[in-house]
Amino acid sequence: MSNQADLVWMIGGPQGSGINLAAETLTRCCMRGGLHVFANIEYHSNIKGEHSYYRLRIAKERRRSHLERVDLLVALDRETLVGDVHKSEVTHRGHLHEMAPGGAILFDSGNGPAPGDPSREDVRMFPVPFRDILLEALRMYGREGEVGKLQIMYNVIGLGASIGLLGYDQDLVTRVIAEGFKGRKAALADLNVAVFRRAAEYAMERFATSYPHRLSVLGGSGGRVMMRGIQAVGMAKILAGCGLQTYYPITPATDESDYLESRQGQFPTAVVQCEDEISAVLMAIGAAHAGVRASTSTSGPGFSLMAEGLGWAGITEAPGPVVILYQRGGPATGLPTRHEQADVRFALHAAHGEFPRIVVAPGDAEECFRTTFEAFNWAERYQCPVTVITDKYTASSYSTIPPFETSGLKIDRGVVFTPPKSGKDGFLRYKFTKNGISPRSRLGDRGGIFWTSGDEHNERGHIVESAENRVKMQTKRMTKLVTAAKEIPEGMMWTLHGPADAEVMVVGWGSTKGPILDAIEELETQGVAASFLQLRLLLPFPGDAVRKVLRKAKTHVMVEGNYGGQVRGLIREMTGVHVRRLVHKFDGRPFSQDEVREGILQQLKSARRPAVMSHA
Amino acid sequence: MSNQADLVWMIGGPQGSGINLAAETLTRCCMRGGLHVFANIEYHSNIKGEHSYYRLRIAKERRRSHLERVDLLVALDRETLVGDVHKSEVTHRGHLHEMAPGGAILFDSGNGPAPGDPSREDVRMFPVPFRDILLEALRMYGREGEVGKLQIMYNVIGLGASIGLLGYDQDLVTRVIAEGFKGRKAALADLNVAVFRRAAEYAMERFATSYPHRLSVLGGSGGRVMMRGIQAVGMAKILAGCGLQTYYPITPATDESDYLESRQGQFPTAVVQCEDEISAVLMAIGAAHAGVRASTSTSGPGFSLMAEGLGWAGITEAPGPVVILYQRGGPATGLPTRHEQADVRFALHAAHGEFPRIVVAPGDAEECFRTTFEAFNWAERYQCPVTVITDKYTASSYSTIPPFETSGLKIDRGVVFTPPKSGKDGFLRYKFTKNGISPRSRLGDRGGIFWTSGDEHNERGHIVESAENRVKMQTKRMTKLVTAAKEIPEGMMWTLHGPADAEVMVVGWGSTKGPILDAIEELETQGVAASFLQLRLLLPFPGDAVRKVLRKAKTHVMVEGNYGGQVRGLIREMTGVHVRRLVHKFDGRPFSQDEVREGILQQLKSARRPAVMSHA
Amino acid sequence: MLKLEEVKTDVFNDWCPGCGDFGILSALQQAIAELEVPREKIAVFSGIGCSGKTPHFLNVYGIHTLHGRSLPIAAGAKLANKDLTVIAVGGDGDGYGIGAGHFVATGRRNLDLTYVVFNNGVYGLTKGQSAPTLAKGLRTKSMPAPAIVEAVNPIALAICAGFTFVARSYSLSVKHLKATILAAIRHPGTALVDVLQPCPTYNDLHTKEFWAGADTPDKKPRWYDLQQEGFDAVVRDPEDGGEVVRKKTAGVMKSLEGGEREPVGVFFEWKTATYGEQLAARMPLLAEKPLAEADFSGRDLTPLLAELA
Amino acid sequence: MLKLEEVKTDVFNDWCPGCGDFGILSALQQAIAELEVPREKIAVFSGIGCSGKTPHFLNVYGIHTLHGRSLPIAAGAKLANKDLTVIAVGGDGDGYGIGAGHFVATGRRNLDLTYVVFNNGVYGLTKGQSAPTLAKGLRTKSMPAPAIVEAVNPIALAICAGFTFVARSYSLSVKHLKATILAAIRHPGTALVDVLQPCPTYNDLHTKEFWAGADTPDKKPRWYDLQQEGFDAVVRDPEDGGEVVRKKTAGVMKSLEGGEREPVGVFFEWKTATYGEQLAARMPLLAEKPLAEADFSGRDLTPLLAELA
């Protein structure tokens, strides 16, 4: 199946207009029909009114990234078509210009293009009378009077019109819609279904004949689930036994805490909203010392407040926390709801001084799950903070994937102390050992009384300023990283997708995994044989192994979602290999498959300067 | 003059026993007599009682570092001789074992070695009856009753005994002591002089014949001054017109704020003690936007709280602040009064996201002066935060140096805006320009009204989330670094001391400058020709130039005061050159000349593993 | 007096329809227009939140800072240029949550600036989590469960922290709010105006209707004007420590009062030396001109070097 | 009841001779000895400062944290193990300065923990700068000039922030202090004990002699015991909102009182639901055992995956 056979559906409208629900319902419907979906969203840092859109790539096989083109667009407002022309400064051009030739647009005939707006000859424009359809459906329930309030159901009309146009199984969709209205909301199910049906019929009758694309059920879902990064992380935390999740609200991390909190009756993770991120990281550390697996999730601005706490966790050898860092557009508040991969150097070096820590970058939801689970093991085994660095793209994109394989996952709480039979004091919490790891007790353990300090300390944890103790204690601590580098399986450190001696080796980390994999598959069909070296463990960095792999490649191209090529620099620092060719992107949006492909081709042609991608 | 001819004098005693005053007086006396002094101090994070010591290296030529040996030791207590044997865990062995053969110890006969204490055959032990000498002097003024309270004058006895033993000019010392007691304290001058004289005579009479070393006046001071790093920074701030200094107390940075505050009547720098370092950095940034040159000074823990603020300064293109980061032993509270060079990677990357900033590392007090002065120019010219990264060794060590040359220093406030004649609005604070620099107005300027935001913004400073604006604005901002890299004189970026093709090129940064320069001078006499590449501008890093210089060297050795070889990594990242040989130290103490020399020799013999120096 | 149009910008306002922020913005615009201060001598600082966007809608210097950090940045600007009229604005999460430390320290410092807090009981921009002002036991629609922490009492906190002008108003009572903001700006010292603000999107408890008392038997607003009821918040003799204590206590007591209706108006007011005035006593330059206008060219370090000779 | 020797460590104490910290340490040791709680169920957290060294001298779990950050870390430990007796200690700079934000938030949260603040008016360990408790206009010996910011009033601040037990004592009145600390520890909820503490090295104003009133005509101490004078700080009916307000107001008023002598004792006490109790209502596990003892092996994600199918 070529990319051309994929269907890219998009729904756009103001924040608060329910495009999420429409998109998620469609995803679920496709999944249930045996199709694969990759879905991503773009929205402003705003609650109501600014332009947002969801993009679904629907395919017969797994897809891991989005494409630039749109085949079918649902426009809930004029802005979706032509941009924010109502502002004193126009900041985007809408999506009309992104339409694939032969594509179609379903738009609200009450809120569509205005005279003089740009138009496209090669795109079919299907006006849908949203208000009339809603009114008709409401009339069935004698609720016409509520048409204003219930405009929120325009999203269902968009969904319905799409289904009608594409000829997809309406009964399946009806079931999915009905499932969505349970409990208190059950009364709304019928109304929504009615609206959906009307819209579907309307579109089918009027437009289907003049639009060739069809979407059909292939079979069952194959057990697949639709998974976002934050859900994958949340489930991993639950499975790993995370007992305390602290947080301070921040996009896009909050959703993960909400996820855990709403399940805390069933799976007891105490979710605590803190006064700030300083407190969030410190509470988690305090809990870790007391024997609870603890975590906090944030994005850049919050992480910036956690530096000092991380250093304290490092020197006191706290068995945690696990910090999930969801990168977003920076610096400062930056582009709060947008994507970037620009916090990585900071994550590696946050806090003054030197201490052991682990930084690991999963590439997609599945890796988020596995990595987060292991992060708790590492935090306890190596008694150090572990940062899982991911991003907005991973956090909020959906894809349909097989359910997680959990059988291989083992909980490892590291070396815990054995209470002395005598009950006597004298436990050495910071005992000098060869591998740097000292057995640990938990606050409250009998026979395990210890002291600890952010000041340099001796084996008992009391402050000592001597040079000799310092050298030994600092060496002991840092040795844990050497131990970790030996023990962590290579498969968690890096993955080479494809042959080492391919024509081009693409190098990336984190959420570029999806677009790179999709792009090299496409490149293959265009006669360019490429492999992909995915870096995962960034600290301790597997320098020797990575150098060896890189040396085997004929040409390298680095792909990174930041300005500076931060991991490219890290690779050079750690291996001496300079990946000269760079494809980067820092416009607040994730790489599409197309951008990666184009960028690679561009760099292969000329590496005089990096390729800056920004399909605006 | 060989190092052997230098005299190393040390005074040790409990915190609060006034060793500082004795050491500083002796330094001044030597300086006035035409001698050169390098002085450094070690003390605990404690107010009264823990062991502290001052070490003076007195020479006929300039010295930039300390030696390991002690020629003459003044021991105000037994701990200075044999260590903290009164504690449940002994953490140091005192200084007896550091004595040079033939050296001498002046100790308080009332508080000297105890039976069974270690002793040295090759060291002369001169007991001095501190209490009796004090009593005798007090008797002259009828103040014997105050002997308990005035024990604080034991330091003067230590000084006096040293001067007597060494045969130095007592009149000169008397004058210096008297100068020290002015204003409210004038009444104490005579008493101090009397105590000094008695002690000097006592030592001269009893011990001088059995001790060969003499110290004599060589001439005048040659206009030299005794300068610590914090004073150099303070003076630079005054000369640069720093109008606001914010701070939160922290060792060893506080002294600099105290310095400015105590002179604020004469030189109007508002010194504000803030509620924390978050506030300190932000207030300075707010002031910078309002047109005042603003600065804050801190050490690691404080800097850890400043990350978010730095990012905001970066994206809003604030013309400041200048942050002085005095590194100390980390991580966390670490070794709060000790030395380390381990915050540099953090200083380079503090805060999420990417923004322009300048990080520069002066190597000694003179460079602190020059660099800090220029830092204010750069902050305004490039409208970005500038971090001057120095350390405890530089901050608190004294040396006798020629007064600063200020004639070449020019104040440069960068591109300021011209108020429109019309008085109309429409100023573009973030105008896209080729070199990335936009003219700036100050809050309060007529015709200069602007907005700014930590969110991505347009030329006016209003929030805009468009991809297109983002790419342009981020590129504009980052381009300032390219501009800075072109404009900052190479002499401020790096210095090559000695020939590029010397047998060994030692590479270092910051306060290792002194010990490296002294060590390579000594190595020369031992037949090893070494040069020293001193890195100063760390961001933007002059990669091309440094690579070229490094490529010329036959062998390199990196010398760094940290565990990880952080700048070694930076060099590799930026130039591709891996400086394989590493001499490092992370015991909370600065490198001595001896340690650098030994470390280099060790690495030249074998580079199998880095040389860890710790003369404990 | 400026024309209202002159203090507005053309920036697109993307607050939710019906948001109480609009009322606060109006009041700010009117206050600034009436202030008799040239526009360029006014600087408005904000934190992050829906409320944080406010400066972009005001045609004066506008500095949109970080979450919880508007006060220190505003303080720095005021220190740099004492001739600036400095106004900080922001959300209740911003000011009383993450910013509580600065809030206390700012009160103690008593620089001449005004802080207007948009008190909507929720974290608006992050989608409706409870803000520190939401009372224990309450649950707004986007919360999974009721709040289990006590709310802050910003009025009491401000008085205890040292704010010298402490008031409250209601965002849809624009006239009262404008007058309160003007009084706060004119007050020489640190002033707080806590503004009760409906967030129709997330706070379904403290709605416009709630404040209007639509559901009460007598349909009377759920707030009343302290001053109309004769409450005297003003310290008459600024040097009289006893009176200061009495007025502080009265203000705190009023703020704790509880009951059906929330008092609005001035809770405490005391004219005492500002930080700036005290600093000027130490730095004579400040009595003459703002720090930003100091001439520092050609300074001579000789006396400083002489100390070290 | 433990022997005093059992709660001491052999760690060398390097506080200055005559430091008031010694009195606080004694009182803490005595309180811990009397507490009838096994040593391993007690954890003492501290900030950074002279006072920060305290845990090293107590033979219980001792966690010496960061400057201003003892409270969140202590809170984390308490959340993890509700069976721990959690005591946080630290300086006035630590708690009311850099830590003020956490102080307010901790009060609001009402976890069951005790906070003992060493109030010496100075930043001891950084050599005597003014702490937030030093009154405006005062100048201790290491300050270049008198303070120009208002002092915080920790008692009022704590009451307004939501602490449910708020007391003050004097470090050299070890008996009173010990009793106060014990009462604070036994109080179910967040308790503050502000301890007036001489720092002979840097605070030459509030010396032992000053507190003893050595310079006053009648040589009476500069403090008096609130409870001895009949002050009733305790909310009798925890559900009576009116009484809570009255008792809070009385406490605040007492703390503002001023005058020759400083009141010590309990200013406010209210037994109300703790954070832990409320959390347990949502997480049944917590009613059974501490989080740290939860068994989480073999969890099954099937229901969670099913939501997404």
Ligand SMILES: Cc1ncc(C[n+]2csc(CCOP(=O)(O)OP(=O)(O)O)c2C)c(N)n1
């Ligand atoms: C350090 C940091 N943490 C978290 C955030 C995310 N954040 C943005 S706005 C906001 C809260 C807004 O609530 P409030 O201050 O009450 O303002 P409102 O939106 O209600 O006006 C938060 C937590 C941030 N920007 N920075």
Ligand SMILES: Cc1ncc(C[n+]2csc(CCOP(=O)(O)OP(=O)(O)O)c2C)c(N)n1
């Ligand atoms: C983030 C940070 N800033 C500054 C410091 C330096 N510091 C150490 S102790 C201290 C103040 C101590 O004062 P206080 O809290 O009153 O305790 P005391 O020494 O008086 O007992 C400060 C500012 C630090 N350790 N960490």
Ligand code: SF4
């Ligand atoms: S979320 Fe609430 S506070 Fe924010 S704009 Fe909407 S109504 Fe206003």
Ligand code: SF4
């Ligand atoms: S400086 Fe003050 S508080 Fe610190 S130990 Fe000495 S006397 Fe005590």
Ligand SMILES: [Mg+2]
């Ligand atoms: Mg709010």
Ligand SMILES: [Mg+2]
């Ligand atoms: Mg203190």
